[in-house]
Amino acid sequence: MKRKNVSRITALGLCGTMLLSGAAGLTAHASEEEPLSFKVTTVYFGDQSPENTKIQEEWIKLCEEKLGRKLDITFEYIHTGDYTEKLQVINAGGDLPDILTCYTTNSNAKLMVDEYGSKGLFLDLAERLDDMPNYKSYLDKDPQSQSTLYTPEGNLYGAYNLSIVPTGSAHGAFSTMMAVKNSVLKDLDLEIPTTLDEVYDVAKAIKDAGVSKYPIVQLEEWQNPEDVVFNAYHTASNRYYDGTEFKYGPLSDDYKQALQYLNKIYTEGLISPDYFTYTTDMGNADLESGTACILPSAWEGYPGAWADERPEDEWVAVPLPTSDAYPDEAWQFEREFTSEYEFNPRYSMVISAQSPIADELVKFVDAQYDEDVINLLNWGIEGETYEMKDGKKSLIVTKDQYAEYGMPVSGSMRSGIFPQPQDMDLWRIEISEPAPIYWNGEIVTDKLVAFSSSVMNESNTTPRDGQPNPSISADESSEYANIMTPVETYAKEQKVKFIKGDRSFDEWDSYIEEINKMGDIQAAMDIYNSKISK
């Protein structure tokens, strides 16, 4: 019996050992073969998400290659129009996907990233940079990264939008220029306007001639003509940097003069009485119907695109007009980027701190900053979407094909996860069309970056060029919002009243008194100014 028992125990032990070793082998095998599964919530911009496009498929393959592991990514795509709301709800609910795009249309998402990051919702990447060699190398290359991306406490909660700027980045102020319909001006024998007074004279002449009821038009919601007028008077409708410090525009005399000008064009019917509520659809309807003759603020790429799409209109780009208050100091050009590698704190992707595979996700996010991945998500596939000639890349697909391939440069079908690192030679130079630009009394046809770089000088550069973009803490952000939310609401309402003529400019002093009562504006500005003086 004893012998039997011993042999039984030995046999059982051997079986057990074999099973365990087999299971261990199976486990090791499974972890290599088992795909890395995770969920991504990100934004899409067009009519549909980039799923099943060629670049998206190639991107997944490339990421698998870089990580040495199969990927099983479940995407939740939310349209840009809904993203701001959904993002707030996702964060406040605390039920996060493994990777989340932080992007808002109405404010700087960086403040939100820092707020929820500090509450422990997002992984602090500052502690993981040793596992992120690609991301870290770019952070080191951007001289502003420390002040703009990290919190004052030294945390880094997002993988931010990277712009690689090999050649240069000068462009129009606010990415806009004024656009005028030269065919109408020629018919009426009018000169192309370059100052606000000339804009008024030309608009009045067009209206008097019966060509257009409201010749000045706001084309898109983000291109408010008011901003162009404030810019010409060296002010803004909110906080702005004047070259030395942050100021609040609606308190200044420059702002008052700008409002007086806007009041003049409004009350004389040179702009639609509805323009306060103008939508992109309404602006485009005016463009199609021929009502639009002067677009004080148009995306700088439009005149070039319209040269092909609507040549009969002869749209011409004009650097932003100057005012009589600052005739020799035009705020017309600025560099979009001040260094070769620059991060934009407005857009980022974050990793959920609760994700059980956070370590792997850190590597995955780092792979987005890999040179090959950046190349794929910008230029696409060599021989198919671009070619190399004399060491220089150039696209070999037409504009219509960008979206079909899922190339992020299409704007609408952005493969990968937003924000993808951007090669600005592609985004700002390669795909831009030469535009007719009015400069020094003649129309020149040139690509915008090349033109702007050649004419930009001290007398026509805005103070936004290279302005500091300090990072503030969550508490400071809350304090700023508490002061400025009612102030800004009040300023916006009063602005409309002054422009419409519902409030007389004789009441300007009372307005200043009232707005100061809404909150301690200087204390709010000092939150930012204290960061730049450090």
Added chain:
Amino acid sequence: MARQNKKPVPKQRSFWKRCVKYRSLILMSLPGLIAVFIFSYIPMYGILIAFQDYNPVEGMFGHNNWVGFKYFKQFLQNPYLFRLIRNTLLLGIYTLLWSFPAPIIFALLMDQLTNAKFKKTVQSISYLPYFISTVVIVGLVKDFCSVDGVINGIREFFGLNAVSFMTDPKYFRTIFIASNIWQGLGWGAIVYLAALSGVDPQLHEAATLDGANRWQRIRYVSWPAIVPTTTIMLILESGKIISSDFTKVLLLYNESTYETADIIGTYVYREGILGGKFEYTTAIGLLTSLFSFILLITANFLSKKISDNSLW
């Protein structure tokens, strides 16, 4: 003691008996009760964050900082507090004054119609706007009121200047209430028409024989028939004074009309959903709910005193 213990037993039996007797009615109301419980009662614990520096990672019952009445004080110190309350109340009161009687008058008029075909056609047409989504209704209103819209077209025909109705605060309430009446007139009248259909035609005949004219028949026959319904509806509507149709306001308003259009609901949306201040806006929500509750109780109490009709 033993006698005392026996007393509740028949009552319980009677309760269960009644339950069995009315089982069909109970079953019919059950889905509604469950929905109210799930969507209105269970989420109520969320009001806790009005007193917390809420941390989504910790959840509502984790280690959050309790901040007491911080957010309530913040709202009470808001420079726009008075304007928000004024706009909310005025919009609610004007809605009650104009939108509430309109379906009653419409139902009384419809009741007087004798041509059945015409009556049905008018009724169907009046219901239609109710089934159009608020977004579409607001889109139509914006088109009608735009500088190039129908209303300005008529103004210009008579030699008047175009007016930007949508950007002028003084027109906001009129546009809001007029579009409310247009959308809700037919639908709102259904409940009153149902009450009127219960009036015995012999009463009308008798009144006619007694020499009552049409106005007197409405006044002394039709109107008393809908008074109980009207009272109940009025009590229910009075609780909504402070919670105007926020979706519609949000779609109709813009920065230039904040002066009359910005109500507590839209302010909460801007600060809470867009600005991410969920704790602050929960506190505001709690305050307004409390105020609505008081309004409802008061309306019910007054109605009981004045007309003997009340919810409870």
